[in-house]
Amino acid sequence: MKRIGLFGGSFDPVHNGHLEAVNSFLDSGLIDEIWILLTPVPPHKTDQRKTDFEHRYNMLKLAFQESDNTKISDIEKDLPKPSYTLQTIHHLKNQYPDYTFFLCLGEDSLQSFHKWHKYDQILEECTLMVVDRPGSDHSGVGSEILEKTIFVDHKPMNISSTEIREAPDSFALMNLPDEVQNYIQKNNLYTDSR
Template sequence: MKKVGLFFGTFDPIHNGHLTLANHFASESDLDSVWFVITPQNPFKLNFKMLPNENRLELVQLAIKGSTKLDVSTVEFDLPTPNYTYDTLTHLENKYPEIQFALLMGEDNMVTFQKWKQYQSILDRFELYVYPRKTQYSIPVEFKKHPKIKWTEAPLVEITSTDIRNRIQQGKEIKSNLPLEVWNCILKKGFYSN
């Protein structure tokens, strides 16, 4: 059975840190591939302005062009909102019964994972591949040795999409943090400029 890691995020914009993590899991773990699952605008955070879904999709497609182990999913664009990870996983599991899905998530998400919708059911049905974050977090004891949670030695990524957006608005150099085609598209279309 094919095993796919799901990397959820707004990817606003996708950057080299995202790609470093995805490529690490696609080549250094038992995953066959990684799908970037682009999350739509959160209806409860409408004051946070992000690029429209189709623009973020375009940037992810440019970033992974030519890769045989990375793909993109727009599954959440068509699901009812507000949407929860559990609902997306259930939908994907039903749509692709021949694929075993796993979640890729930052260590910071484990702090609040108990508050996720149906978190126990997620743990019963899916493996979690947890990558480290720069800040140390107080992780609930039940997760530290859980058999479905894999604490990985993935590279530590320090850049964030927020940093990149802020640097673009301030006119600072960020080209080295983005795939060239992503940077060219952002520049050409004026994304994130004031």
Template sequence: MSKKVGLFFGTFNPIHIGHLTIANHMAEYSDLDEIWLVVTPHNPHKKKRTLLEDHHRLAMVRIAVEDYPKLKASNIEFGLPQPNYTVNTLAYLEEKYPKHSFALIMGEDNLKSFTKWKNHDVIAERHELYVYPRISEGEVDPAWKDHPKVKRVNAPIMEISATFIRKAIADGKNIRPLLPDNVWVYLDEMNFYK
């Protein structure tokens, strides 16, 4: 069966209510059939040493989405060469799931730096970009403002970062409301970020 799948990439270190809110909004208020939260082992723009092990981040995404039938956890990048470049992942997915069409979900902050992505022109030629609002510095390149492949989705603005959450946990703060309950329990039991 053919599906239109939105790919929401992230290190999800950890997944938080901001990620879930955006993913669920895309599932409910766009023409995407499913949202795959793709856990990235190594984003070329982030330092790997600050990351929890891949399987722990994937486990947290799995438990976070278990009550959302349109959201799926994906480890598709775990077996691909690292660092992970989106263009390579998309090529792999197109080959593995020829009946699906894949779109990228990204914050407006990523659209601003999209021209720095490896083969961004190939990505935009082959895939739609579903862009949600983010508060960030700089301007979107005029070429992307009215680009036919850019679909703006008026999702809530979520100013929660995994970096803030990790630091707050290390500082002994109670940030439980920022995480899905089952993710909080997992983090707490595993003593992560303390």
């Protein structure tokens, strides 16, 4: 029975912080593989302009091409929009009934998890796995969520995709895998101010 971590996001663009989080999830020893799910249109970001799905998918493949036990998935592209996590989990559990799934989150996502669509039903379907920032305070997170959460040791990087989109040149060298940086330059992504 395989144990699979699900790590979703818009990855616009994928950066080294995402890679480090994936490494921390895998290093926990709690999962056999991590599936990185590219979200076409996150429900909470419908008003934001998004880089083309294929570009984001290609960057993910480049970023994780040397990583073991990772799989880049575009299944949410073919599911009804918006891309609700519960819908994706139901789809995967129907496809892989013998697998156990964990929902992998950053600590910032845990803080807002109670606002997710039908979050209580997500908790019924799978356990949360959260990369924990040193000294994090989880006092604002409901007990019903914490009871279904496993915290994983992690040393976070202080970078976000938003910062890279807004100032790609200054952040690229430090915070992007080389292949992703080259892809962005080759395809003239993030050249206009957002």
